[in-house]
Amino acid sequence: MRVLLAGTPHFAKVAFETLLAESSLGLEIIALLTQPDRIFGRKKELKAPETKDFLLSRFPNLPVFQPECIDSDTIESLKALKPDMIIVVAFGQILPQAFLDIAPCVNLHASILPHLRGASPIQEMILKQPRFFGVSVMQMELGLDCGAVLGVGYVQNGGENIQDLSQILAKKGAQVLLGVLKRKEILTPLPQNHADSSYCTKITRQDGLTTLHNAQEVYYKYLAYYGWPSVFLESGLKLTRIVGFTPQGEHKAGEILQILPQSALIGCEQGYLEVADVQPPNKKEMPITAYLLGARLCEGKCL
Numbered sequence: 001m002r003v004l005l006a007g008t009p010h011f012a013k014v015a016f017e018t019l020l021a022e023s024s025l026g027l028e029i030i031a032l033l034t035q036p037d038r039i040f041g042r043k044k045e046l047k048a049p050e051t052k053d054f055l056l057s058r059f060p061n062l063p064v065f066q067p068e069c070i071d072s073d074t075i076e077s078l079k080a081l082k083p084d085m086i087i088v089v090a091f092g093q094i095l096p097q098a099f100l101d102i103a104p105c106v107n108l109h110a111s112i113l114p115h116l117r118g119a120s121p122i123q124e125m126i127l128k129q130p131r132f133f134g135v136s137v138m139q140m141e142l143g144l145d146c147g148a149v150l151g152v153g154y155v156q157n158g159g160e161n162i163q164d165l166s167q168i169l170a171k172k173g174a175q176v177l178l179g180v181l182k183r184k185e186i187l188t189p190l191p192q193n194h195a196d197s198s199y200c201t202k203i204t205r206q207d208g209l210t211t212l213h214n215a216q217e218v219y220y221k222y223l224a225y226y227g228w229p230s231v232f233l234e235s236g237l238k239l240t241r242i243v244g245f246t247p248q249g250e251h252k253a254g255e256i257l258q259i260l261p262q263s264a265l266i267g268c269e270q271g272y273l274e275v276a277d278v279q280p281p282n283k284k285e286m287p288i289t290a291y292l293l294g295a296r297l298c299e300g301k302c303l
Helices: 010-020 050-058 072-080 121-128 162-182 215-224 288-294
Strands: 002-007 028-033 038-040 045-047 085-089 105-109 132-139 149-156 238-246 256-259 264-267 272-279
Touching: 002 010, 002 050, 010 050, 010 085, 010 162, 028 050, 028 072, 085 162, 105 162, 121 162, 121 215, 132 162, 149 162, 215 238, 215 272, 256 288, 264 288, 272 288
Parallel strands: 002 028, 002 085, 085 105
Antiparallel strands: 038 045, 105 132, 132 149, 238 272, 256 264, 264 272
8 A cells, every 4th residue: 555654753663663563554655745944943953753763764865845835836746646645733834725635644642532622632632631541543534633433543541741642652552453454345434523623723932831820730831842832930930850740739839848858848929830941041950959049049049
């Protein structure tokens, strides 16, 4: 089966890697569609999508398409490859009907549809803290994650941050996708109940801005935005490693309740956080104990 892969971030790379490890399907990967290389980091270096680096390491001569938008020239080039199927995982754009008409398209989405359609379902799941997280494989149609569902998978909530949960869900999603591909001739697609749908938007840096009102909410926000955009205070101080939280108790927001050997207890209006590492604006990450010492902040003071 001639397969065109479409995907961009680490989540897609892990799913594709798991998929390619299953030799029994006899997949022939004919091309990759992904986002353009982007400027990244303080050094302003050009960085390729993880899917591109991974697939070119496996298939050095694989055609890679990186258009800013899916225009008619891109569609004609992809159509000329004559794919039997297109597998889409976190590509990063809404695909036009002309693209969907090239070949049957299936999409791996990181939520139990119709819940959390859109760009940031894993972060939203972490913020909501359900008992189980999940993934869906669906037929693609024009619109936002609205196609009929072909398979779902669940994993138990183990308190993971966004990086760890993405890895887990990508592998689970690839397993569901494998099952769908093996049984595609006998599966009956299940239309989504659009009345039950919910949506999530793209994460921006401003989403990481945090007030120390509720310790539990701050901790789950820390898990959801771990790595980027991180959680940070109005002063710009990032809380880069939070060990845990206690939901009980009322304190001044930001009050230093206790300085421990390798962490500090920071009060919230409801509950408190145990913070291990922080990053001041324009400085490197450091232990909070070193930060408090340098800033001459002692117990009873506020961050």
